[in-house]
Amino acid sequence: MARQPLPLGSWGRIGVSPATKSDAGRPLSYRARAKFRDFDGVTREVKAEGKTRSAAEANLLVKLRERASARHGGTLKSTDRFSVAAALWLDQLDAKVADGRRSPSTRDAYRNKLEKHVLPALGEVRLGEITTPLVDRVIQSIKSRVGAPTARSSRSVISGVLGVAARHGAIVTNPVRDADTVPSTPKRRPRALSDDERREWFAMLSRDPQAVAADLPDLTVFLLATGVRIGEALGLLWSEVDVDAALVAITGQVMRVTGEGLVRRPTKSAAGQRILAIPGWCLEMLAARRARGIRPEEPVFCDALGGFRDPNNVRRDLRRARAPRGNEARQSLGAALARARRTAAKSRQDVAEALAWPRTRVELVESGRVRLEPQDVAALADLYRVTQRGRSELILLAEEASRPMDMDALAWITSHTFRKTNATILDDAGLSARQIADQLGHARPSLTMDVYMGRGASNRAAAAALEEALSTDAPEPKVAGFVDSSRARPKGPGS
Known part of the structure; x- marks a missing residue:
């Protein structure tokens, strides 16, 4: 009966023999060999050396395992970094936009999440090193820093990139599948305008x-x-x-x-x-x-x-229209917060990102168009490193400015x-x-x-x-x- 071939990505018996000897014939190093069946179906010999038999065998096992994980069937290998797979995923996303299968706004939103949140956490990690626990930690970190919506989008981006890696044979399965989902806060019930x-x-x-x-x-x-x-x-x-x-x-x-x-x-x-x-x-x-x-x-x-x-x-x-300029207290509070922001040398975008606010909210606050709760003012004071005296003045202004007004009825x-x-x-x-x-x-x-x-x-x-x-x-x-x-x-x- 003919001998069965090795399965793809596996190796046979490891043999160890002396590689070099001293003049007296004593082994100075050893060479370990094994037959490995590559993913193209060809069986090749793989070698590694070490000062001892066990070291040579251990070095060979490292090579064999790397070769088994570096699946040669696709463009990507398990030793490639996450950023390489991400670039390939973006190219595929661009192609889908060109074909009309994805919206340009969807592409831009995913690219934003990839560049701002995902690549800083995973960009230099090799694909074979990415596990479900690691993905979980990254997603939970994004959630705690930025919020659940961004964490959910980032999870989709990571899944898309690792899906490409799996299809190219760099990893066996997509680890995001078993990662914990990001629970979504129940959305407010859809609200329509009444006659009034x-x-x-x-x-x-x-x-x-x-x-x-x-x-x-x-x-x-x-x-x-x-x-x-x-x-x-x-x-x-x-x-x-x-x-x-x-x-x-x-x-x-x-x-x-x-x-x-x-x-x-x-x-x-x-x-x-x-x-x-x-x-x-x-x-x-x-x-x-x-x-x-x-x-x-x-x-x-x-x-x-x-x-x-x-x-x-x-x-x-529309946001400006639904929030017309408020009373004198709101305008005074907005002006004071604008001065504090400029003193802290922060842009409106810096503030929005730090507090996970919509980009335009800072502008609306500083123009006295939206109602701020005292705790929001306290968060801004912390961000601007306002002195204790200045903080007390801001909190007093905030208490007066937070009183409801008729204009607040349509702010939603x-x-x-x-x-x-x-x-x-x-x-x-x-x-x-x-x-x-x-x-x-x-x-x-x-x-x-x-x-x-x-x-x-x-x-x-x-x-x-x-x-x-x-x-x-x-x-x-x-x-x-x-x-x-x-x-x-x-x-x-x-x-």
């Missing part, structure tokens, strides 16, 4: 010259009427608006891509390609904007030069609030999950509905529901700060 809150929102916008100049009244009317994402609203072209038929075609979205700038790309998914019927109060706003002169390939909600607006800047404008609003409000109105009106999913451009609610119900058709029932629900509250149409006083105030969502 909608009216107060538009009233607040009308009193804010910056909000009017930023074209927020018309934009939020459109977001309420359609439920589209903010990038989709900013990507809407006049060629996609049919005022006569009361229809808009949602085909693209505006986003900022690293290295490319502001670009218009197809919608987030195939489900996002849709045609929406719009209620009359939104149609009046669009007709008023069109009457002032347009070009077909110009965005409906354009910047001062007729180009696309940056969604990040619009979100910043985000760009997605209008989308949730649209969905809530449609749900209350009795529309099916399929109709609401088509309105919002969501993925299919179920396979059966997706197979047997059409996509892309305009949903007149949605427009009728929005017309009925919001027909008493429309704001006066405005375009980038321009107010047409000759027009009567139409009915809609914010009177």
Whole structure:
């Protein structure tokens, strides 16, 4: 019977013999040999030397184990550093973005987590050295320093990189699979604007010259009427608006891509390609904007030069609008904190990263636009190394500035609030999950509905529901700060 070949990556019996001898014939060193079957199927002899038999055998075993772990079937080896696999993973991610299988914003977010949090912890570790306990320690460290959301994203990045390593044969299994998950804090229940809150929102916008100049009244009317994402609203072209038929075609979205700038790309998914019927109060706003002169390939909600607006800047404008300048105490506290930050030679971005705050919160604090609790002021005082006397003054200001104001009632609003409000109105009106999913451009609610119900058709029932629900509250149409006083105030969502 023929001898069975060695399994791939294994070795046979180890033999040890003298390598060199003295003039008297006494062994000075030893050589250990063994047959090793490489991953290309070829059996080769592997050698190692040592001063003693046991040392030679031990040195050979180290070589054999390294050879077994350095799987030659792929581009990566177990002896390669994590950073090498990460570069390969990024290349694959770039290819997916180019093919339209991943969003550029997703790529940029993952790259940010990789460079800021993952590579500093794992970049120089060899792939064969990465274990589940090590991954656990890294993820928990990121969670304690930055927070659970960043830790969850970093876990996904580590898993993606090590998945590439596993597919290339550098490791046997992905150790992230058995790593502890990062529990997510239950999200707040989705909240929609009530009738009173909608009216107060538009009233607040009308009193804010910056909000009017930023074209927020018309934009939020459109977001309420359609439920589209903010990038989709900013990507809407006049060629996609049919005022006569009361229809808009949602085909693209505006986003900022690293290295490319502001670009218009197809919608987030195939489900996002849709045609929406719009209620009359939104149609009046669009007709008023069109009457002032347009070009077909110009965005409906354009910047001062007729180009696309940056969604990040619009979100910043919304944050400012929902938090108008507060009372004298809040403004005084903000000014004092700004002076302390400059004395400490810290940028606003430094502060946001240190406290895991949104980037714009520091600016809103220093302009007196948001309410700060005393413990938040204490954290800032610690970060700025404020003297005891200065700290006491800040805490006194904070106690007065933290008193509730009417302006705080709408501080929770985000760009997605209008989308949730649209969905809530449609749900209350009795529309099916399929109709609401088509309105919002969501993925299919179920396979059966997706197979047997059409996509892309305009949903007149949605427009009728929005017309009925919001027909008493429309704001006066405005375009980038321009107010047409000759027009009567139409009915809609914010009177």
